[in-house]
Amino acid sequence: MVTRLGLIAAQVDQPAYMLAALAGMHPSTWSRYVHGQPIRLEDANRIAAVFGIDREELYGAPDAEFLARLPEIRVSLSSDPVTA
Secondary structure, three states: OOOHHHHHHHHOOOOHHHHHHHOOOOHHHHHHHHOOOOOOHHHHHHHHHHHOOOHHHHOOOOOHHHHHHHHHOOOOOOOOOOOO
16 A cells, blocks of 8 residues: 555655654554554654644545655654644
């Protein structure tokens, strides 16, 4: 299953363990989310903050609008969580 988080994680220039650490979670939890396990709200907020996006962008199938915006998504080192 291709997930939005999987596509985001694949296109940024950071290893998975680093992205997991930035989101404050264990790499195995990160991996489960990347591969399609439902994301807990608390974790979605942390993941969204890492990428500087709204947490709602983590949900749903990757549509044309999301794919067009994908190259703009980068790792954000901001400590402020992004919420919807």
